[in-house]
Amino acid sequence: MRRRASRLVAALGFVMAAAVPATAADKAQQQLMAEIRMLQEQQQQLQQVLGGLAETLKTMTTRLDEQTAADRKAFADQRLLIENVAEGVRMLREKSDDTNVRLSTVTQELEAVRQAVSSMPTPSATVPGQDPGGASTDGSLPNGTSAAQAPPPSSGSAPLVSPQKMFDNAYSDYMAGHYDIAVIGFTTFINSFPRSDKVDDAQLNIGQSLYGAGQYPQAAEAFQKVITNYPQSDSAPVAYYKRGLTFENLKQADAARGAFETLIQKYPNAYEAILAKQRLDAVKR
Numbered sequence: 001m002r003r004r005a006s007r008l009v010a011a012l013g014f015v016m017a018a019a020v021p022a023t024a025a026d027k028a029q030q031q032l033m034a035e036i037r038m039l040q041e042q043q044q045q046l047q048q049v050l051g052g053l054a055e056t057l058k059t060m061t062t063r064l065d066e067q068t069a070a071d072r073k074a075f076a077d078q079r080l081l082i083e084n085v086a087e088g089v090r091m092l093r094e095k096s097d098d099t100n101v102r103l104s105t106v107t108q109e110l111e112a113v114r115q116a117v118s119s120m121p122t123p124s125a126t127v128p129g130q131d132p133g134g135a136s137t138d139g140s141l142p143n144g145t146s147a148a149q150a151p152p153p154s155s156g157s158a159p160l161v162s163p164q165k166m167f168d169n170a171y172s173d174y175m176a177g178h179y180d181i182a183v184i185g186f187t188t189f190i191n192s193f194p195r196s197d198k199v200d201d202a203q204l205n206i207g208q209s210l211y212g213a214g215q216y217p218q219a220a221e222a223f224q225k226v227i228t229n230y231p232q233s234d235s236a237p238v239a240y241y242k243r244g245l246t247f248e249n250l251k252q253a254d255a256a257r258g259a260f261e262t263l264i265q266k267y268p269n270a271y272e273a274i275l276a277k278q279r280l281d282a283v284k285r
Contacts, residue, residue, distance in 0.1 A: 163193045167202065174205055179213040182206075200230035204239055211246060220246045237263055237270040244279060256283050 170185025186202040186209070193199070207222030223246065226239035244259035260276040260283070267273055 163189065163196050163198070166192065167196075167198050170202070171205065174209050174212075177212070179209040182209040200226060200233040200235040203229065204235040204242075207239065207242060211242060216246050216250050220250070237267040237272040240267070241272040241276055241279075244276065248279070248283065253283055 166185065166189045170182050170189060173179075173185055174182035183206050186206045189196070189202045190199050196202075203222065203226045207219050207226065210216075210219035210222055220243055223239040223243040226233075226235050227243070230236060240259050240263035244256045244263070247253075247256035247259060257280060260280040263270070263276045264273045264280070
């Protein structure tokens with residue numbers, strides 16, 4: 001009986017001794033699980049913070065893109081406005097030049113009419129025994145000379161065609177490809193109206209006509225006359241450029257480069273200077 005009781009006590013002690021480590025393991029496991037839950041919560045919080053930062057970055061990027069697009073549009077609008085103003089100024093300048101040309105044309109036409117009127121013979125009173133032309137009834141003049149020996153009346157040298165009409169006729173021949181006739185027309189215009197504002201254009205068109213006819217040496221000389229006689233006109237840069245093209249057709253590369261380089265140096269803002277730079281690169285190659 002005592003042995004059985006001793007065995008029960010021993011067994012109970014063994015069970016109690018074994019239960020103590022099991023309880024300690026459960027506590028360690030619970031503590032580990034609590035730490036894992038804390039880590040999971042911190043991870044979720046970190047993910048939320050990262051998500052908020054990503055959203056903020058996306059919003060800022062969107063705003064920057066919108067601001068950049070707005071700045072580009074504003075720059076494009078300003079550039080368009082500047083180009084429109086420049087175009088308006090150019091049109092006003094062309095209209096002003098056209099008005100000056102018209103005024104000069106009207107002045108020249110009035111001068112031509114005045115010269116034509118002044119060259120007309122003045123009517124004289126009829127003398128008894130003379131016909132209305134001043135000759136006597138026997139065919140002699142008052143100074144005793146015969147009518148056959150009298151010098152013919154002067155008809156005057158003033159052209160009866162207006163400067164604008166003469167220029168337009170020559171330009172029509174040039175546009176129609178009648179280059180020989182155009183050269184004659186523009187040359188006559190320059191000789192008849194040397195003070196016209198269109199003389200530089202006429203000389204330039206002489207070179208253009210000769211160039212179109214394939215007479216390159218003569219064309220080069222005509223363009224040189226524009227450069228020499230009218231260096232301040234708007235035809236000068238065109239003449240330099242066309243002179244360079246003429247030398248290219250003559251296979252004179254050095255002369256062509258010289259014409260293009262001089263054009264770029266003297267008239268850097270002219271449209272022909274841009275064309276000259278392109279041709280200069282081609283000539284150098």
